[in-house]
Amino acid sequence: MGARSGFPQNVVTGRDNIGNGRAAGQRPDEVLGVSPYVEGPDRLLRLTRAAYDTTALQRDRRFGTLGYNTLVGLSAFTWDASLHKVFKINEQHQITFRFEAFNWLNHTALGNPNANLASGNFGRITGLTVQPRNIQFGLKYNF
Numbered sequence: 001m002g003a004r005s006g007f008p009q010n011v012v013t014g015r016d017n018i019g020n021g022r023a024a025g026q027r028p029d030e031v032l033g034v035s036p037y038v039e040g041p042d043r044l045l046r047l048t049r050a051a052y053d054t055t056a057l058q059r060d061r062r063f064g065t066l067g068y069n070t071l072v073g074l075s076a077f078t079w080d081a082s083l084h085k086v087f088k089i090n091e092q093h094q095i096t097f098r099f100e101a102f103n104w105l106n107h108t109a110l111g112n113p114n115a116n117l118a119s120g121n122f123g124r125i126t127g128l129t130v131q132p133r134n135i136q137f138g139l140k141y142n143f
Contacts, residue, residue: 001080006073007112007129011036011047011066014118017057027064028052028117036071038123046113047071047123054117076109078102078130098138106133 016023029052036051057064082100089095109130114121 002078003075005075008069009071009073009112009115010069011052011071011115012117013054013057013064014116015054015058017054018061018063023118026057027066027068028054029056029064030066030070044110044125045123046074046125047115049117049122052117071115073112074110074125076130077107078109079105079107092143094142096138096140096142098136098140100136100138102134103130104133104135 010025011027012024013026013028014023015026017026031051031053034048034051036047038045038048052066054064056062080100080102081104082098084099085097087095087097107130109128110125111127111129113123113125116122
């Protein structure tokens with residue numbers, strides 16, 4: 001069984017606001033009083049642009065005030081199971097049968113949403129962190 005909290009996430013502007021030639025890692029200003037998380041019928045839309053401001057950054061050519069890794073992604077839960085049976089043929093020979101199921105309850109574990117404000121998919125979850133159910137069988141002959 002495995003359970004984890006969400007991974008930390010960093011919101012970035014995706015633009016070179018200060019003119020140093022590097023758009024990577026520049027963060028926006030936080031809009032106070034606005035929650036960055038979206039609650040609604042679309043489970044894949046997790047963040048809102050209204051919680052961040054980039055207009056003052058571009059005008060004043062400065063870094064944003066938002067901290068590093070201020071958001072937390074979604075948590076995940078998985079449960080793996082296995083069965084093993086040893087069949088003795090004689091004193092020196094045996095066959096081992098294995099049945100293994102990974103994420104056997106088939107829980108969906110969504111990844112972090114896109115946190116680049118310059119992206120058209122900002123706030124949308126586009127991937128998984130855990131693969132769907134996977135089942136395998138094994139047979140081993142020991143002599």
